[in-house]
Amino acid sequence: MADDKPKRVTDIGPPHYEKFLPPVIKDNYGKWKYHEILKPGVMVHYGHSGDKLFTVRAASPRLMSIDKMRDFADLADKYCDGYLRFTSRNNVEFLLTDESKIDPLIEDLKALNHPVGGLGNSISNIVHTQGWVHCHSAATDASGIVKAVMDEMYEYFSEMKLPAKIRIALACCLNMCGAVHCSDIAILGIHRRPPRIDHNTLERLCEIPLVTSSCPTAAIRPTTTPEGKKSVEVIEEQCMFCANCYTVCPSMPLNDPLNDGVSIWVGGKVSNARTAPMFSKLAIPFIPNNPPRWPEVTDAIKNIVEVWAANARKYERIGEWINRITYPKFFEMTGIEFQKEHIDDFKFAGLTYHRTAQLVR
Amino acid sequence: MADDKPKRVTDIGPPHYEKFLPPVIKDNYGKWKYHEILKPGVMVHYGHSGDKLFTVRAASPRLMSIDKMRDFADLADKYCDGYLRFTSRNNVEFLLTDESKIDPLIEDLKALNHPVGGLGNSISNIVHTQGWVHCHSAATDASGIVKAVMDEMYEYFSEMKLPAKIRIALACCLNMCGAVHCSDIAILGIHRRPPRIDHNTLERLCEIPLVTSSCPTAAIRPTTTPEGKKSVEVIEEQCMFCANCYTVCPSMPLNDPLNDGVSIWVGGKVSNARTAPMFSKLAIPFIPNNPPRWPEVTDAIKNIVEVWAANARKYERIGEWINRITYPKFFEMTGIEFQKEHIDDFKFAGLTYHRTAQLVR
Amino acid sequence: MANLPNTPKLDELTKGPWPSFVSEIKRAAERSDMCKDLLGLLERSYNEKIGHWKHGGIVGVMGYGGGVIGRYTDLPEEFPNISHFHTLRINQPAGWFYTSEALRTLADIWEKHGSGLTNMHGSTGDIIFLGTRTEELEPTFADLTAAGFDLGGSGSDMRTPSACCGKARCEWACYDTMKACYDTTMRYQDELHRPMFPYKWKFKFAGCPNDCVASIARADISVIGTWRDDIKIDQAEVKNYADAGLDIFDDVVLNCPGKCMKWDGNTLEIDNDYCRHCMHCINVMPKALAPGDKRGATVLIGAKAPIIEGALLSSVVIPFIDIDEEYEEFCDIIERMQDIWSEEGKNRERVGEFIQRVGMGNFFEAAEIDLIPEMVTHPRENPYIFFEDYYEEGDEEEEEE
Amino acid sequence: MANLPNTPKLDELTKGPWPSFVSEIKRAAERSDMCKDLLGLLERSYNEKIGHWKHGGIVGVMGYGGGVIGRYTDLPEEFPNISHFHTLRINQPAGWFYTSEALRTLADIWEKHGSGLTNMHGSTGDIIFLGTRTEELEPTFADLTAAGFDLGGSGSDMRTPSACCGKARCEWACYDTMKACYDTTMRYQDELHRPMFPYKWKFKFAGCPNDCVASIARADISVIGTWRDDIKIDQAEVKNYADAGLDIFDDVVLNCPGKCMKWDGNTLEIDNDYCRHCMHCINVMPKALAPGDKRGATVLIGAKAPIIEGALLSSVVIPFIDIDEEYEEFCDIIERMQDIWSEEGKNRERVGEFIQRVGMGNFFEAAEIDLIPEMVTHPRENPYIFFEDYYEEGDEEEEEE
Ligand code: SRM
Ligand code: SRM
Ligand code: SRM
Ligand code: SRM
Ligand code: SF4
Ligand code: SF4
Ligand code: SF4
Ligand code: SF4
Ligand code: SF4
Ligand code: SF4
Ligand code: SF4
C-alpha cells in the first residue's frame, strides 16, 4: 500500500515559470511596448524601459533526441545566458539581449540543420501527432509527411514572401490530436475500410453495449457467431470510418494498407483577427499513402499555397481568400476536382448548401 | 359519373398574361432601359424606344370586397386605359402613359383611402395570412395586426426616408403561410400551451400512428383512456407548440386565449443584393394578443424601425445593420430584454453559439 | 337581410390612414349575410382572443383534388351563414396584370356565388375567393372556366406558380419570367389539379437576383435570373450619379460582396470574374449599369417554411441556364428531381427536407445531375466521409472494386 | 549493442533542408536499442503502409490515473526492445520557457530511463518522453519529481493547461497568461492526476484575440485576453507606417470587421463602440496602436476535435473578466460548470457536446450564469421555443403559473 512506502513526492505540478525567465523578461514583464520583425526568424521586442529582447526562431522536428536537447542547451549558454523557449507550434526560440550575437547563432543553428524562420507572413512549423512512430490508430505517418512537406515548403518558412501566415497541421486519424480542424491547410489521415472484427477476442476485450453505442451512424449491431461467440457486426454501407468503435474496442481495427491514406483540408483559422475563427473544409478527399515522401501530398499542398500566394490580397489568409473568391473559383484555380465527397452529409449538411443566387461566373 | 355529364371545361389554366398587358408594355416587352422613382409611390420606366411607363403604387388591405375591385377597375379605366396590376406584396399598381394623369389618380386613390407609396426605401405592404378571419390554426389575427401596424408605420410607407427597404410579414401560426422566415421584421403568431386532447373524437378523426410520428420532439405517445378509448397523451415538457400534431389531427387543438400571442423576429432578407438571403431571428419571444390594436406589437415594431433608421448606414437593411453592430448592441440599443428563449436549442443550435472572441464592448 | 352586427372592437380598425379590411367586410356585408356573420364571428374572436374555425373537411370541384380550402365555423348555431365558408384558389394571370374588364368579371362571378370577399392575392399568388358554401363550388367553377379562369393548387400537388413582372416592366429581367411561369403552369395542369406528390410543390420565377417574388425563401423550385458576361457600364452616367451626390465608394464599392469594384472618382472598374451578380451596384445606379447580354437563370431547389425540420432556403441546382431558349431542358431536369422525390419522399416531406435526409450528393446523382462546387457554399467541415468503395486484398492497387 | 537496421526508405528522410526526425532517432539509436528497433519497425511501416502498435493497456505511476500512455508493438518477437514503448507526459513550465540547465536535467533523466526520444512538445503542451518499459515508469517519475517536474494529464481528467508567452514577451498580453496557467495547474493537481470527469477537460490561456495557443479550437476552457476601453493610437506613428508604404485604407480599414475605422490620409479614427477587438489593426501597426488599459479576458467553453458529434469551437461564457484580479471568481464559475458536466455528462461526452445536448440556456441556468446576448452570434431562427410556463384558466391573466 502507498502508506507503507517511503513518502513519495506527488502533485507538485510543473516548476514555476519564473525560474526560467531571463532577467530582461523579468524586468519588462507586462511592460513591452511593441515589436518589429528584423528579418526572417528574427524579431525584437522593445520595452517601455528602453530594453530590447531579440528572439531567434528556429525549426524543430518536434521528435527530438536528448542529444539535440543538449545541443540547444549549449547554444542557449553560448548566446543567451542559457535562456530559450519552445513555441506553441514546436519551434525553438532563443532569447537574446545582445544584437551582435544574432548572426553567429543563426550560423550555428544552420550548421545543426535547424533553419531560422517561421515569423511573420510565412509558413511556420506543422503541428502534428504520432503517426506510425507511436500510435495504434494512425491511418498514416505524421513526422514523415511533415518532413516531406516542409522540405518542399522550406522557402516559405525561411522567407516572408506570402500574403499572410499559413498554419499547416497534421493528424494521423480522425481523433485529430493535431487539432487540424481550424488550419489553413490540414493533412488528415483517414481510413476508408470498415472495421474488421476479431470475433475471437472481442467478447473478452470489449463491452458489446459500449461498442454498439459508440457508433454515430448506428452501424454496429450485436451478433452471435456461428461458433456461438458473442460479438458484433458492422453494416458496411453505414460506416464512415470514424474509428470510434476501435477506440473503445481493440478488436475492431480499421487500419488497412490498401485503404488508409490522407485527405487535405483548407481554409481554417484560429485567430480572431479580421474574421472569426473558421473550420477547415475538405479540399482533397483521398490520397493514398506513398512513403517515404508522399509526393502527391506535397504537390497538392504546394499547388494550393502557390495559387493562393499568387492571387490573395495582403493579410488574406487562405480561408479569407476563398471566402472572397468563392469555392467554385478555388476549385477552378487549383484544378482540384470537385467530387461527391465534398458535399457534406453529416448533421449540419443543409447549412452548407449554397442558399443564394450569388455566384461567380 | 363525370362521363355522363355535359362536357365540363377543366385544366385550362389561367388566362394568358398577354391579354392583360397594355400596349406600351407589349411594345417595350424586354426592352426597358432604366427607371427612376419620381416621388413616393410613383416611378417611371424608360424604354430603349424612348417610351415611358408610369407606375403609381397604392396600398391595399389585401382582404378586399368585390366593390373595391370595381372601384379599382373604374380608376384603371379613367386613368390607365383599363390596365392595372397587383404586386407580390399585395399592393395595387396603376400603369399610365400620360404623366399628367398621375396626380389626379393619386387624389382619387386618397379619396378612396388608398395611400400611395411603398416604393424605394420605404416600408411596403405587409405580406400576411388569414388569421381569425378564416383559419382554424391561427394563434392571432392577421389583418387586424397588419392594419394596426401600418396605421402606425404609415409615414414610412408614404415617404422614402429610411436607409433601406423594410419588408414586414405576418403569419398567424408556425405553418408560416406568410413565409415570414426571411423578413426584415416578422410577426409570428405562436401558441404556448400544449395541445389539449379530445379523447372522445380522436380515435374517430385521427390516425394514431400518424399523430405520434408527426411530433418532432417525440412528445406524443399512444394511450388508452380509463374509459378504454384509444387516444394519445402529450409529455408537456417536450412540447414546443409547433402544432404539427393539430395539422394532422383536429382533436388536438392548441388554440388558447390565455396563451396564444405574437412573437417578433428581425433581420431576415430575401434579395441577393449585397448579402446573401438571411433568416429572421427572434427579437421578442412573446406578446399577448391585445385586439383590436395590439399596441405592444406596434410599439415594439416602431421601436425597432426607429432605432434602425437612426443608426443604420444607407442601403443597410435591418439584418445587415445588426450583423455590423452585432446582436448585443441591438439588444442594448432597442432596450429589448435578452431571455433564455432567444438561445436556440433546436438541431442547429450549436452553430448559433458565439464561437469567437470578437465582441463589442 | 339582417342588420350589421354590433362590432365595437372591429370598428376601431376602420379608423386610421391605412385601408381597412373591416371597412371592406362591412361594405360587402351590405349585400351578403355571410359577411354579416363573419363580422359577428370576428368581433367575438376579438373579444375572446381565439379563432372560431374548424379543421376543413375535403370539399372541392369534380375531378380536382385541390383548389378549395374547406372551412366551417365552430359556432354554426350563432352564425349559420358561415356554417360553410370555403375558399377558392384561382390561378392568377402571370405577373398579376389585369384589365378592368377581367376584374369586373371576377367580381361578378363572386357576387353571384360567394361572400364578395377576396384576397388580391393569396400569399402563394392565387386570387382568393373567400367564403362560400359547398353547393356553390361547382357553379362558381363553371362560371370561372367560362370566363377563362381555372383553379390553383392546394394539398399535395403542384402549387400555383408565380412570377415577378419581369420583362413586362423591369429593365433587369434576365429571362421571360411571365412566360416561364405561364408555360410551367400549363405544362403541369394535371400535377396542379390532382395531388400526386408527397407534399406541396411550389415554383416561383424572379427575373433577377433581387428576387421580387421571394422565390428563394418560398418556392421548392426557385428560378432567379442572372447573367454571365460583363456588367454594362455607362461611365458618364456613373459620373452623373456621383455628381448628384451618390457616394459611390461608401455606398456601392464597399457594399460589393465580390470586393471586385474600384472607383477612382472618375471611372468605375469592375473585375467581372469575381462579380457575384448580386445586383447591388446596378440597383443603386440603374441609369449607369445594367446586367450583361448573356442572360439566363440560376435554378435552386428546396425552400420551405419551418414545419417540421426547420425553415429552408433553396439551394443551387443549375448555376446558369438560358431558360428562354432551353425551357425543355429545364423541365427535364425538374422532372428528374420531381420523380425521385415523388417516388421516395415520405408523406408530408417537402423536397428540401427529402434532400437533407438522403443527402444532396445522392439526390443529384439519382437525378443524373452533375455535382459541381456551385451547389455548396463550402465543402464539408467534418471528416465523416462515406467512401463508397474500398480495395480488397488481391485487388490491383490501381483498381477500385 | 546491435547495429543500426537497414532503413533505405527512412534514410530518404534524412535528406533535405528541414530538420529530420529520422536523424534524431538515428542519433538516439547510437545509444539505445529501443531506438534501433523503432527504426526497424518504422521502416517496416513505411514498406507495408500500416502502423505496428497495439492498443495501450493501463499502465502508470502509483496513485496517478493519467500521464502515461501505454504502448506495445504487435511485432514483439521481431522488435523485442519496443515490446513496451510507453510515453510519459510531463507537465511543461508555463509558456515553454526553459534554462539550458533544465533541458539538460530532463535529458539526463530520459537517458537513464528511456529511449532518449522526446517531443518538445506534445500537442496539448506537455513534454513528451517517448518510449520506455513499464518497470521504468516509477523510477522515471521519482527522478522527475526530484528535479521539480510532475506528470501531465491523460484519460478523463483535467489535461495539462497551456499558455502563450503572454506578458513575458508580448506587448499585447491583456492578462498574465502564464500565471493563470500555472495557478490553474496547481489548483487542480488532483483533477489533473486522477481521472474523475466524463472525459478530458482542457484549458488554454491566450493573452489576446490572436490566440497563439489556438485555445478557441483546442480547449474546453479557452481564456482569451481582451480589453474594454479605447485602442491607444499614436497618430504620428500611424502616419509613419503610411509613409513607409502601408496602405492603411486597403490593408487596415477595409479589413476591420466592425467597420468602425476611418482614415483620411492623416488621421486614423476608430469608433471604439463598434470595435470587435479582433486585433487586426494593432497587428499591422504594433508601433502605432495598442490595446487599451482596461484589460482582462473573454472566457469561452467547449472546443474539441470531431469525435463524435463533430468538431466544436469554444463559445462565449464570460465576455469580460479582469482575470488577474478576479481569478477566484473565474475559478468559481469554471467549477460550477465543471460540476454540472461531471454530474450529468455521459461517459466520453465532452463539455461542448454536453452543452449542445442539454441546451445552452439550461446549462448556464444550472451553473447560475446569467444569460446574455454575447453568448450567441444571433438569436434562434426557428420558432420552436420551449416556453416553460403557461396560464391555466382561472389564473390571473397577469400571473404565470
Ligand atoms: C511564439 C508564439 C506564441 C507562443 O507562446 O508560443 C506566437 C508569437 C507571436 N504571435 Fe502568434 N504566436 C504563436 C502561435 C500563433 C497561433 C497558434 C497556432 O499557429 O497554432 C496563432 C493562431 C493561428 C491561426 O489563426 O490559425 C497565432 C496568430 C497570430 C496572429 C494573427 C494572424 C492572423 O492574421 O490571423 C498574430 C498577428 C500577426 O502576426 O500580425 C500573431 C502575432 C504574434 C507575435 C507578433 C506577438 C508578439 O508581439 O510577440 C509573436 C510573433 C509573431 C510571429 O510568429 O510571426 N500571432 N500565433 C507562437 C509561435 C508559433 C510558431 O512557432 O509559429
Ligand atoms: C391562403 C394562404 C394564406 C394566405 O392568406 O395567403 C394559406 C393558407 C393555409 N395554409 Fe399555407 N397558405 C398560403 C401560402 C403558404 C405559404 C407562402 C407561399 O406559398 O409563398 C407557405 C410557406 C411556404 C412553404 O410552402 O413552405 C405556406 C405554408 C403552409 C404550411 C407549412 C408547409 C411546410 O412545409 O412547412 C401549411 C401546413 C400544411 O401544409 O399542412 C400550410 C397550410 C395552410 C392551410 C391549408 C391550413 C390547413 O392546414 O388547413 C391554410 C388554409 C387557411 C384558410 O383558412 O384558408 N401552409 N402556405 C396562402 C395560399 C394562398 C394562395 O394560394 O395564394
Ligand atoms: C413590383 C414588385 C415585383 C412584382 O412583380 O410584383 C417589385 C418591383 C421592383 N423591385 Fe422589388 N419588387 C417587388 C417585390 C420585391 C421583393 C419581394 C418581397 O418583398 O416579398 C423583394 C425581396 C425583398 C427582400 O429582400 O426581403 C424585392 C427586392 C428588390 C430589391 C433589393 C432590395 C435590397 O436592397 O435588398 C430591389 C433593388 C432596389 O430597390 O434598389 C428591387 C427593385 C425593384 C424595382 C426597382 C425593379 C424595377 O426596375 O422595376 C421595382 C420597383 C421598386 C420598388 O418597389 O421600390 N426589388 N422586391 C414587387 C413589389 C412589392 C411591393 O408591393 O412592395
Ligand atoms: C500525444 C498526443 C499527440 C501528439 O503527438 O502530440 C496525443 C495522442 C493521443 N491522443 Fe490525442 N493526443 C494529443 C493531443 C490531442 C489534441 C490536441 C490538444 O490537446 O490541443 C486533441 C484535439 C483537441 C481535443 O481535445 O478535442 C486530441 C484529441 C484526441 C481524441 C479525440 C477527443 C475528442 O473529444 O474528439 C482522442 C480519442 C480518445 O480520447 O479516445 C485522442 C486520443 C489519443 C491517444 C491517447 C489514442 C488512444 O486512443 O490511445 C493518442 C496516444 C498516441 C500515442 O501513441 O502516444 N486524442 N488529442 C497529444 C498529447 C500530447 C500532450 O499531452 O501534450
Ligand atoms: S491523431 Fe489519431 S493516430 Fe494520431 S496520435 Fe492522435 S489518436 Fe493517434
Ligand atoms: S468506424 Fe465509426 S462509423 Fe464505422 S462502424 Fe466504427 S464507429 Fe461506426
Ligand atoms: S399561418 Fe397558420 S393560421 Fe395562418 S393561414 Fe397559415 S396555416 Fe392558417
Ligand atoms: S405541438 Fe408540436 S411539439 Fe407539441 S405535441 Fe404537437 S407536434 Fe409535438
Ligand atoms: S426580380 Fe428583378 S427582374 Fe423581377 S421585378 Fe424584381 S428587379 Fe425586376
Ligand atoms: S453586381 Fe454585386 S457583386 Fe457584382 S459588381 Fe455589382 S455589387 Fe459587386
Ligand atoms: S495570444 Fe496575443 S498576447 Fe499571447 S503571444 Fe499571441 S499575440 Fe501575444
Ligand code: SF4
Ligand atoms: S481591433 Fe479589429 S475591430 Fe477593432 S478597430 Fe481594429 S480592426 Fe477594427
